[in-house]
Amino acid sequence: xxxxxxxSSKADEVLVKLSQKGDMMAFEELVARHRDKIYAxxxxxxxxxxEAIDLSQEAWVKAWQRLGQFQGDSSFATWMTRVTINLxxxxxxxxxxxxxxxxxxxxxxxxxVERQMPVVTVNPTEGLERSELRQRIDTxxxxxxxxxxxxxxxxxxEDLEYKEIAKRMKCSIGTxxxxxxxxxxxxxxxxxxxxxxx
Amino acid sequence: MNLNQQLxxxxxxxxxxxxxxxxxVAQWMEQDAEARQLFxxxxxxxxxxxxxxxxxxxPESREFFWSKIERDIRLQSQQPVSTGFSPDAxxxxxxxxxxPASAVALVAIFAIFLATKPAPVKTVAMETxxxxxxxxxxxxxxxxxxxxxxxxxxxxxxxxxxxxSEAGVSNDGLIQ
Amino acid sequence: MSSMMLxxxxxxxxxxxxxxxxxxxxxxxxxxxxxxxxxxxxxPGSPNADxxxxxxxxxxxxxxxxxxxxxxxxxxxxxLPHRVPRKLRLSDQCEIELKNLGNQRYEVDIWGEGKHxxxxxxxxxxxxxxxIAGDDKNDCAWFILVKEVE
Numbered sequence: 001x002x003x004x005x006x007x008s009s010k011a012d013e014v015l016v017k018l019s020q021k022g023d024m025m026a027f028e029e030l031v032a033r034h035r036d037k038i039y040a041x042x043x044x045x046x047x048x049x050x051e052a053i054d055l056s057q058e059a060w061v062k063a064w065q066r067l068g069q070f071q072g073d074s075s076f077a078t079w080m081t082r083v084t085i086n087l088x089x090x091x092x093x094x095x096x097x098x099x100x101x102x103x104x105x106x107x108x109x110x111x112x113v114e115r116q117m118p119v120v121t122v123n124p125t126e127g128l129e130r131s132e133l134r135q136r137i138d139t140x141x142x143x144x145x146x147x148x149x150x151x152x153x154x155x156x157x158e159d160l161e162y163k164e165i166a167k168r169m170k171c172s173i174g175t176x177x178x179x180x181x182x183x184x185x186x187x188x189x190x191x192x193x194x195x196x197x198x
Numbered sequence: 199m200n201l202n203q204q205l206x207x208x209x210x211x212x213x214x215x216x217x218x219x220x221x222x223v224a225q226w227m228e229q230d231a232e233a234r235q236l237f238x239x240x241x242x243x244x245x246x247x248x249x250x251x252x253x254x255x256x257p258e259s260r261e262f263f264w265s266k267i268e269r270d271i272r273l274q275s276q277q278p279v280s281t282g283f284s285p286d287a288x289x290x291x292x293x294x295x296x297x298p299a300s301a302v303a304l305v306a307i308f309a310i311f312l313a314t315k316p317a318p319v320k321t322v323a324m325e326t327x328x329x330x331x332x333x334x335x336x337x338x339x340x341x342x343x344x345x346x347x348x349x350x351x352x353x354x355x356x357x358x359x360x361x362x363s364e365a366g367v368s369n370d371g372l373i374q
Numbered sequence: 375m376s377s378m379m380l381x382x383x384x385x386x387x388x389x390x391x392x393x394x395x396x397x398x399x400x401x402x403x404x405x406x407x408x409x410x411x412x413x414x415x416x417x418p419g420s421p422n423a424d425x426x427x428x429x430x431x432x433x434x435x436x437x438x439x440x441x442x443x444x445x446x447x448x449x450x451x452x453x454l455p456h457r458v459p460r461k462l463r464l465s466d467q468c469e470i471e472l473k474n475l476g477n478q479r480y481e482v483d484i485w486g487e488g489k490h491x492x493x494x495x496x497x498x499x500x501x502x503x504x505x506i507a508g509d510d511k512n513d514c515a516w517f518i519l520v521k522e523v524e
Contacts, residue, residue, distance in 0.1 A: 024268065028268075031263070032264070036256050039256040040253065044251070053257075053258065056256070057266055057270065060267045061270045061271055064267075119235045121238075123242050124242060124246050130250065133246065133250055134251065134252040137246065137251070137252065155212070156244065156248065162214055177205045177208065184244070185239075187246075188242065188243045191243070330497070332494050333493040333494070335490045335491060336490065336491045339492065351435050351504075351505055352502070354505070354507070355508065356491065356492065356508040358509075
């Protein structure tokens with residue numbers, strides 16, 4: 001009888017094939033391997049621990065249902081991340097209908113503010129330990145709106161092109177470009193301010 | 199510099215321009231200090247973000263996290279579409295795993311029953327194992343299961359497979 | 375009766391008291407389930423005058439569905455000793471059999487139009503409702519609501 005130990009030595013591709021045949025233990029091993037990454041992606045997008053846990057669980061259940069569609073064009077981790085991102089985007093869209101927006105957020109969303117930001121000349125990474133930089137980036141990201149944070153995550157951390165981001169976020173490429181531009185400019189200001197506080 | 203020009207600078211940084219457009223932007227930047235400054239700022243931000251996402255760990259144990267996924271998979275009562283799927287494969291798996299496991303379990307239960315006084319024992323496993331099971335006894339009737347935690351209600355919706363295609367029957371069609 | 379008359383009076387009184395005391399205790403061990411057959415519709419009323427509007431607390435739970443109005447067609451409360459099945463005829467087309475599996479888990483067998491359709495095992499408490507539902511004519515729906523009661 002196979003034990004969990006047997007599965008831990010198998011490659012993702014093998015586990016996926018076993019899971020596609022209905023082997024839940026193989027799928028459980030995939031979950032264990034990638035759960036942190038998937039949760040982290042959900043959390044980065046929704047910025048709420050409970051929702052991120054629920055969304056990542058939902059993503060795993062959806063992945064189980066759609067395993068037959070996974071053809072191996074990308075790695076399982078990449079495919080799984082895409083499933084998660086789509087779920088999070090759906091969730092954020094639903095939330096947007098109910099979310100009360102501050103005037104600042106509305107201005108941010110509709111653009112124009114970024115043109116008034118002075119250019120930041122200081123390099124935000126200078127002299128920083130990697131762990132500290134990561135923490136500052138996380139703090140700064142949390143201060144962006146959901147839309148701006150999402151476009152930054154998809155472009156900078158998921159390496160998606162403008163066209164792909166537009167498709168997933170269900171908006172135009174022009175909107176992606178302006179949101180990305182605003183998000184980067186805002187990040188530059190936030191990181192510079194954090195550096196000043198040293 | 200207007201917004202279109204600024205966005206072109208960004209697109210140049212992100213390799214989203216055609217080679218002709220990229221060449222135009224490069225030439226423009228050579229002559230425009232403001233453009234170069236903005237480009238530098240965007241480059242710094244991009245470099246800072248590159249591979250510097252904070253690592254976050256899931257704040258739940260492996261077993262607990264998996265138990266909820268497993269429960270939801272069972273509730274949804276769906277099998278993955280597999281490339282090597284066949285009824286024979288399922289039967290072989292069942293025979294290989296469940297028959298010996300059931301035999302061992304029966305022997306263990308009998309041994310425990312003989313050795314101890316049977317009494318209702320409430321264990322953590324039984325507390326958490328509150329998920330339901332749906333057994334289909336009529337192949338014409340399909341079912342969709344879901345749980346609303348806010349209403350504390352488990353719903354099992356039955357539908358006639360002959361009337362509705364699978365694609366047409368989903369939670370979204372029933373629920374507002 | 376004649377043998378009882380031969381026993382000392384105090385013993386007879388004790389035995390009677392014992393039976394009387396034991397009865398409610400025995401009842402307390404058996405959980406009770408309320409089962410309602412409900413009709414969901416967007417029509418303002420039911421054509422059957424016997425159908426009463428569903429209580430507001432339960433109707434609120436059903437707001438996740440698309441129907442606006444819910445009417446109780448049949449309501450029964452049944453005691454369920456451990457592992458002893460009880461059959462209920464909720465309507466001409468619908469019968470269910472309930473079984474207490476212990477630890478607030480119940481097995482519900484559903485027969486629709488004489489056919490054994492589904493067997494469901496689920497945890498049901500006073501707060502956790504089990505809802506079994508399906509389509510009815512004219513874009514309406516039927517619901518079987520199961521919950522524990524006092």
